[in-house]
Amino acid sequence: MxxxxxxxxxxxxxxxxxxxxxxxxxxxxxxxxxxxxxxxxxxxxxxxxxxxxxxxxxxxxxxxxxxxxxxxxxxxxxxxxxxxxxxxxxxxxxxxxxxxxxxxxxGKLTKVNDRYYAWFEKEYSKDVVVEAKHKHENEVSYWHxxxxxxxxxxxxxxxxxxxxxxxxxxxxxxxxxxxxxxxxxxxxxxxxxxxxxxGREDNTADIYKVTSNFVNVRKGPATEFDTITQLKKDTEVEFIESKLGWFYVYVLLKTAKDEEPIYGWINSDLLKKV
Ligand SMILES: [Zn+2]
The missing domain is CATH 3.40.80.10 (Peptidoglycan recognition protein-like)
Structure with a gap:
């Protein structure tokens, strides 16, 4: 090719x-x-x-x-x-x-009485089904x-x-x-x-947990930057990149569909790998 x-x-x-x-x-x-x-x-x-x-x-x-x-x-x-x-x-x-x-x-399949269906209602046999948790979801689901x-x-x-x-x-x-x-x-x-x-390790799938309450998510990698929001202990975030001891993350919060996703910087000392 x-x-x-x-x-x-x-x-x-x-x-x-x-x-x-x-x-x-x-x-x-x-x-x-x-x-x-x-x-x-x-x-x-x-x-x-x-x-x-x-x-x-x-x-x-x-x-x-x-x-x-x-x-x-x-x-x-x-x-x-x-x-x-x-x-x-x-x-x-x-x-x-x-x-x-x-x-x-x-794509994602729905399990009904031990049978697996696509959104367009076609059935797929069990041997082509993968049971796994999507990194942005909390529960295991079914995938082709x-x-x-x-x-x-x-x-x-x-x-x-x-x-x-x-x-x-x-x-x-x-x-x-x-x-x-x-x-x-x-x-x-x-x-x-x-x-x-x-030729390097994946970093899109790294999930971290916030280790205390009132952890600031900031607009930049230092305390001088404005706070976007504060997170509670155990809130999960997805690592995107790091700079000077700060992690740029995507906050894995269940929010309404029309709400903007939250991205920002958190001091890496306040995060623990899940
Ligand atoms: Zn797509």
Whole structure:
């Protein structure tokens, strides 16, 4: 596989790579991040049909089906509409500088009498179900597994993208839009995937607990910065980055859907790893 003029191409026979154009794209971007998604759909084909429909107002650069077949829909230097309202660390609006990869997967499943159903009511057998806790949720839930071929294709595409563009990080949609999105979720091996590609330990999944009451969340990494809010003992936060003994975190508080998510800086002495 190669990238030529911002499009994937085959280098050996047997590689399944195709390009299906979509009108759902605009302008030029310089890719800095890769965002992993799941389609939450019935199948790759129906997702591709949807993502080329102008009324969808959504798209992704690449779709990977369960057999590992790769379909590119947007050139890597063009803006696709996959991230929506998004924020991570000090960056926002990730469509402007990220590549979106969609993996065919129905997403979170509902368990009813030992049977598992997608939101569109299709039943999935137990052997493809992963029971795991999403890092932003408190309880275990059910997810459709990804296939090895799918993860492998995704890895190859990411590796090639990293060799071609100045990619800083690989994140989940649930990292950049934690209030709205749960993809790719706990069935995707994000920790391993990032460690292998970036050569460093994952830091998106590190959860810490606040060790006392009235802990200040501040606008910057020092006591001179204004307080955004105060947290109670045992409130959980997700680590994003550190600076001078302070952690920039996402506060894992159950808030109403229309409320803004809380991000800010906490003195790391007041946090303990969960
Ligand atoms: Zn997504």
């Amino acid at each position: 190669i990238i030529l003029k911002d499009r994937l191409g085959k280098t050996i026979s047997g590689e399944s790579i195709s390009f299906i154009d979509t009108p759902n794209k605009e302008g030029i971007i310089i890719p800095e991040y890769i965002i992993i998604h799941f389609t939450a759909g019935r199948g790759a084909e129906s997702s591709i049909d949807w993502l080329k429909d102008p009324t969808a107002k959504a798209s992704a650069h690449v779709i990977i089906d369960r057999d590992g077949r790769i379909t590119q829909m947007v050139e890597f230097n063009k803006k696709a509409w996959h991230a929506g309202r998004s924020r991570w660390a000090d960056r926002s609006d990730f469509n402007d500088f990220s590549i979106g990869i969609e993996l065919e997967n129905p 597994s990804f296939t090895e071929k799918q993860i492998d294709s995704c890895f190859k595409v990411c590796k090639l993208l990293m060799e071609t563009y100045k990619i800083k990080d690989i994140l989940g949609h649930d990292d950049i839009a934690p209030h709205r999105k749960n993809d790719p979720g706990p069935a995707f091996p994000m920790v391993n995937f990032r460690a292998k590609l970036l």
